[in-house]
Amino acid sequence: MSQARFACLQCTRTYDWLELRYACDCGGLLEVKHNDPALRQLPDKAELRLTSRKPYDRSGVWRFREGVLPLPESMIVTQNEGQTTIYESAALNQWAGHSNLTLKHEGENPTGSFKDRGMTAAVSMAKRLGMPVVACASTGNTSSSLAAYAARAGLKAIVFLPAGKVSQGKMAQTLGYGAKGMAIRGDFDDAMQIVRDLANAGRVYMVNSLNPHRIEGQKTIIWEMLQDRNWHAPDWIVVPGGNLGNTSAFGKAIDEAYEWGWITKKPRLATIQAEGANPFFRSYTKDFSSLEALTAETIATAIRIGYPVNFPRAVRSIINTNGVVTDVTDTEIMAAKTAIDHAGIGCEPASAATLAGVRKLVKKNIIGPEEDVVLVLTGHMLKDPDAILKVQTLDCTEVDANVDAITKALDRV
Ligand code: F0G
Numbered sequence: 487m488s489q490a491r492f493a494c495l496q497c498t499r500t501y502d503w504l505e506l507r508y509a510c511d512c513g514g515l516l517e518v519k520h521n522d523p524a525l526r527q528l529p530d531k532a533e534l535r536l537t538s539r540k541p542y543d544r545s546g547v548w549r550f551r552e553g554v555l556p557l558p559e560s561m562i563v564t565q566n567e568g569q570t571t572i573y574e575s576a577a578l579n580q581w582a583g584h585s586n587l588t589l590k591h592e593g594e595n596p597t598g599s600f601k602d603r604g605m606t607a608a609v610s611m612a613k614r615l616g617m618p619v620v621a622c623a624s625t626g627n628t629s630s631s632l633a634a635y636a637a638r639a640g641l642k643a644i645v646f647l648p649a650g651k652v653s654q655g656k657m658a659q660t661l662g663y664g665a666k667g668m669a670i671r672g673d674f675d676d677a678m679q680i681v682r683d684l685a686n687a688g689r690v691y692m693v694n695s696l697n698p699h700r701i702e703g704q705k706t707i708i709w710e711m712l713q714d715r716n717w718h719a720p721d722w723i724v725v726p727g728g729n730l731g732n733t734s735a736f737g738k739a740i741d742e743a744y745e746w747g748w749i750t751k752k753p754r755l756a757t758i759q760a761e762g763a764n765p766f767f768r769s770y771t772k773d774f775s776s777l778e779a780l781t782a783e784t785i786a787t788a789i790r791i792g793y794p795v796n797f798p799r800a801v802r803s804i805i806n807t808n809g810v811v812t813d814v815t816d817t818e819i820m821a822a823k824t825a826i827d828h829a830g831i832g833c834e835p836a837s838a839a840t841l842a843g844v845r846k847l848v849k850k851n852i853i854g855p856e857e858d859v860v861l862v863l864t865g866h867m868l869k870d871p872d873a874i875l876k877v878q879t880l881d882c883t884e885v886d887a888n889v890d891a892i893t894k895a896l897d898r899v
Contacts (some may be wrong), residue, residue, distance in 0.1 A: 489521040490556060492698065495798055503555075506615050508685060508696055515798055516698045517738065520553055525746045528553050532713060541566050546710045547603050547703050553742065554702045555607055561614045563639045567602040568710050570594040572860070575829045581822075582845040587859050588720075589826075589840075590711050593833055593866030597659065600707060600732065600864045601631035607703030608693035609635040617691035618642060621684060623677035624694075625728070625788045626656025627865055632693055633663035644690060646670050646677035651787055653834075653870040673782065675793045678729075695731025696795050704735035705742070711860060712749060719749040721857040726839040726864055727757040727766050727811070728789030730800035737803020753860075755809035756853070757800070758843030760784035760819060760836075763791055766800060770811035774801045785816040785873060788836035788865060810852055818842040820877055827874065832867030 492501040496514030501507060503518050510516055532550050535543035542548050542559050546568015551557070573589045592600035609632070612620050620636050621644040622628045629645035629652075636643035645660055649669035652660075661667055670677045678694065685692035695701060712719060723740075725732050736755055743749045759767045763782035769775070782792035794800065804811060814822075822845070823838035840861040847853040867874070885895045 491519050491521070492516045493519040495802070504614070506617075506691075508682075508692060515696070515796070517799070518555070518698050518702050520742070522552060525553050528746070529713065529717060529748050532709075544569070545606070546570065547606050547706045550706050550709050553709070553746075554706060555611065555699060557610055557614060561610050562606070563609045563613060563635055564606050565596040565602065565634070565638065567595050567606050568706060570710070572711065572714055573831050575831065577829045578825060578841065581825045582841060583848045584844065584853070584855050584859065586856055587844065587861060589831060589861045589863050590707070591831065591833070591863045592707060593837065593863055593869070597627075597631045597634045598866035598869055599627040599631060600704065600862070601627045602635070603706055604695060604700035604703040604731065604735075605631040605635045605693065607699045608697055609639050609641065611699045612641060612691045612693070613639050615691065619644060619690045620693055621645065621681050621690035622693050623647075623674060623681045624652075624660075625674050625790060626652040626660065627788060627869065628694065629665060629667070630656050630659040630663070633660045633665035636665065637663050642666070644668065646680055648673045648677055648790075651790060653787055653872060655869045655871055674791050675779070675782075678793075678795060694795070695729055695734070700731060701735045701738060701799070704732055705739035707732070707862060708736050708739035709743065712743060717748055719751050719753045720860045721753060722756055722853055722859040723753045724756045724758060724840045724844055724859060724861045726786075726789055726836045727759045727800070728763070728791040728794065728836065730757070730766060730794040730796035732862070732864070733757045733766075733803050734796045734799035737800070737806055737809075740803075740807055752807055755803055755807040756843060756847060757804065757809065757811045758839040759811070759813045760786050760789055760839060761813045761815045763789055764813040765792060766794055766797070767811045767813040769797070769801075770804070774805075784819075786819055786835035786839060787870070788834060789839070810847065812843050812846055814839055814842040814846060818846070820873070823873070824877060826863070827867060831863070833863040834865035834867060834869040835873050837863040837865050
């Protein structure tokens with residue numbers, strides 16, 4: 487029997503996990519606490535479910551459902567999320583000065599980013615709670631994911647985006663799936679505040695990662711990776727940090743996997759931010775004594791966030807995993823992105839912060855050159871085609887359509 491409860495991160499209050507609420511009465515963030523002793527055997531169940539033909543069983547999220555959200559099948563809005571590849575690349579090892587990197591590509595999810603794992607959980611909850619209007623603030627991936635899942639569930643989606651700061655690919659995808667978009671004259675952090683206010687006033691159901699159900703879905707990035715490695719934990723897991731939903735979810739996934747006996751050692755987390763959007767890194771350098779909001783700017787628009795709302799959860803993740811936080815410049819991000827693209831793997835700029843961060847942490851002797859490291863690539867290469875064309879324009883030569891001209895041109899490339 488499931489004994490899941492909402493628990494406050496700040497005080498001792500708990501609530502029914504099916505209650506419509508985003509925060510504790512004391513204002514603290516909430517998390518889902520699972521207390522089912524049968525969770526120790528969940529890896530065996532998850533393995534068996536892989537042999538099923540049902541999307542509900544095979545999904546990289548719902549094959550772990552008892553440890554995510556114990557919802558009945560009829561409530562689940564799933565599109566076969568997860569089941570993403572873990573890549574190896576000799577070229578990328580060399581680029582980072584390392585010998586043992588692997589990359590789990592969450593851009594292979596149905597809408598092209600890791601957000602689908604949290605969104606299948608949040609939209610299923612919206613359905614369970616009978617909320618007809620779902621909303622989020624977004625730098626473009628959450629909104630794309632929400633738009634798709636809301637359409638599948640027959641719910642109305644409203645998205646709040648920072649005007650002029652969302653990539654064309656994500657904008658097109660969000661509107662294409664039928665969401666109603668509002669371009670806010672402000673940044674992501676302003677949009678986030680608006681959604682919080684609307685949700686607190688009961689106007690919409692908020693599916694940003696403040697919503698604890700989103701975090702539960704995103705934990706499965708780690709669980710699926712561990713399952714694919716036969717529950718052999720790596721030394722490090724490296725993730726980009728924006729609003730810090732993933733950092734929060736990864737820490738919780740690791741803590742639970744360890745507590746429930748699925749793994750015998752905890753991997754260390756490394757969260758990488760863009761230098762122009764690095765409030766978490768700044769706080770880390772001051773032992774997390776405070777979080778100072780900043781006006782964010784970076785080419786990696788997905789993580790252009792100056793005040794991450796998941797801060798308290800993310801701090802706990804870094805502390806509990808003996809993790810680290812660092813930042814990298816836009817130039818380093820784009821160099822790493824080119825390396826990942828040229829390795830035939832491809833990703834969007836924010837995802838490439840991971841590889842740039844690993845190179846930096848290896849140089850600083852924080853990550854050992856032979857340690858077992860998994861990088862999480864968060865978004866698909868086609869999410870941000872403009873970012874590619876900004877750096878690759880010279881590689882496409884325009885020529886006359888005749889063999890002589892082309893032969894000459896071929897000698898030059
Ligand atoms: N990578 C990508 C591709 C993202 O879209 C995001 C966040 C992150 C990393 C950062 O993840 O917030 O969990 O630390 N995108 C959000 C959005 C903000 O609206 O799509 P985080």
